[in-house]
Amino acid sequence: MSTQATPPSGQRFSAQAENLGKHRDKNHSKTFTIVMNVLGALLIIGTYIFTVIYGAGANDMTQASLPLMSGYLVGALLLLAGNVSRIPLSALALIPFAAAFNIVLGQIIGFSGIPLYLDSIATILVGYLAGPAAGVLTGVVTNLAWGLTVNPTTIPFAAGAAVIGLLAGYAGRAGLFKKIWTAVLAGFGTGIVAGFIGAPIAAFVYGGGQGFGTGSLVAAFQATGQSLLAATTFQSLLSDPLDKAVAFLLVWLIAAAIPQRVKNQFLTRR
Amino acid sequence: MHPRTWVVLSLCALVLALMPLSLAARVVLLLAQLTLLVAAGRLRGFLLFVGVGLGPVALMAFLVQAVSFSGQTVLASWQPFAFMTFAVTVEGMTYGAHLALQILNFGTACSLLTLLTTTAGLRYALNSWKVPSRLVFLLVASLNAPAQLIRYIRIEQEAARARGLDDSSWLARLKGNLKIASTLFTLILLDHQVRGRALDYRGIELAGQRVFVRDYPDSGLQRVLRWALPLCCLLVVLLHFGVFRGWF
Numbered sequence: 430m431s432t433q434a435t436p437p438s439g440q441r442f443s444a445q446a447e448n449l450g451k452h453r454d455k456n457h458s459k460t461f462t463i464v465m466n467v468l469g470a471l472l473i474i475g476t477y478i479f480t481v482i483y484g485a486g487a488n489d490m491t492q493a494s495l496p497l498m499s500g501y502l503v504g505a506l507l508l509l510a511g512n513v514s515r516i517p518l519s520a521l522a523l524i525p526f527a528a529a530f531n532i533v534l535g536q537i538i539g540f541s542g543i544p545l546y547l548d549s550i551a552t553i554l555v556g557y558l559a560g561p562a563a564g565v566l567t568g569v570v571t572n573l574a575w576g577l578t579v580n581p582t583t584i585p586f587a588a589g590a591a592v593i594g595l596l597a598g599y600a601g602r603a604g605l606f607k608k609i610w611t612a613v614l615a616g617f618g619t620g621i622v623a624g625f626i627g628a629p630i631a632a633f634v635y636g637g638g639q640g641f642g643t644g645s646l647v648a649a650f651q652a653t654g655q656s657l658l659a660a661t662t663f664q665s666l667l668s669d670p671l672d673k674a675v676a677f678l679l680v681w682l683i684a685a686a687i688p689q690r691v692k693n694q695f696l697t698r699r
Numbered sequence: 700m701h702p703r704t705w706v707v708l709s710l711c712a713l714v715l716a717l718m719p720l721s722l723a724a725r726v727v728l729l730l731a732q733l734t735l736l737v738a739a740g741r742l743r744g745f746l747l748f749v750g751v752g753l754g755p756v757a758l759m760a761f762l763v764q765a766v767s768f769s770g771q772t773v774l775a776s777w778q779p780f781a782f783m784t785f786a787v788t789v790e791g792m793t794y795g796a797h798l799a800l801q802i803l804n805f806g807t808a809c810s811l812l813t814l815l816t817t818t819a820g821l822r823y824a825l826n827s828w829k830v831p832s833r834l835v836f837l838l839v840a841s842l843n844a845p846a847q848l849i850r851y852i853r854i855e856q857e858a859a860r861a862r863g864l865d866d867s868s869w870l871a872r873l874k875g876n877l878k879i880a881s882t883l884f885t886l887i888l889l890d891h892q893v894r895g896r897a898l899d900y901r902g903i904e905l906a907g908q909r910v911f912v913r914d915y916p917d918s919g920l921q922r923v924l925r926w927a928l929p930l931c932c933l934l935v936v937l938l939h940f941g942v943f944r945g946w947f
Contacts, residue, residue, distance in 0.1 A: 513833045525841040528841045528844060653783050
């Protein structure tokens, strides 16, 4: 329990005095975090390479669904386990609401017919404000919670969402959200990475049929003689960079409107 | 049934859903899962699940493969450009059916977890397996958060109406909702330290087993089931990937 004195009623806690989640009871070693993150990243990368090699020669791609999903989900869960003990409790308390914003907005955009996803805005914002670890957690938790409450088709993309949160966190650390064009470029780059990671899932698990627009594009690419994996990769590289560039631009706009007091709270602990 | 049994059952169904089974086996798996949902009286909730996400994706996966898979037995074809040929093939339809059933089975397995277990039950199960309490909070709070957020939005909308703000057109409602969203997000950002402090006071960092007010009845049969199902699943996976080849 907290060892700090309770401030008088109505008084806000100062960011400098904040020591929530600094692990007074148990010391999570930095080595544990690094090992879990490296293992998680290697598993995701290894799974991607396996599916690309397998997908080049296979006709029936359902054979690879289980190894692909296992590799990506276990990778995402390792990233989750590695980072969950690293962030302050205040950031931990923020993540469920950030995930809820992603879910509600993503679902509204999905129904609206707008050819974008915009389901990672809160992930990018949390990554920018609270750092890469919080971004990773928000990404994974968004997709798990979305899948278990509204739409199960989002669960397999948890690894991609983790990478988006991670890259948004590093973009924030590198100061890429200071200027509009660097934010958009960072979003574009993040979208390319996310597109590559998501393409095998779109091919092996969903057969490219995640929506009318994207499904039509995949069918068109396949009709030109491309393999299903190549078709979903081309489709992802068309839509993801644009979507993430718009999402990073929106986060840049939101960040400009966030009170400096809030930013300072995060800056002391990022 | 005990929440732990539902979680194990759902995870086993997830593994089987992603296995490269025959069409008949996929249909049997889907029917078995549907039977569980019907028996638990959650078919209506499942149909909503299907309507929102699963159904359209499964249908689209079938259609994409039915018209663009490079199969041998062509039933009909269409060449809009010299470099692009759409062809409805028997092989494409079969592969599309495999994918559609895989998607439906995967989604149904997820719905077994969410429709048949409450978030309190999930928390109980995860805690009893000694999952770190931070992780349990993150997962369970995230499952509750969308409903909570929608409740806050409804309260804000009601307050806006009570103050006489215009909500006669869709444009006015859109503007109002954008304002509500930005206000809620700023409030959540401002209050995150207070919520973190509340978690600390509730002893989230304390080690040791949690004791719950509500207990769930368990039985010997369920305990056996919780071990037998994962073992059977593992056996099926190992058999499929040829681990036992040459043993018999």
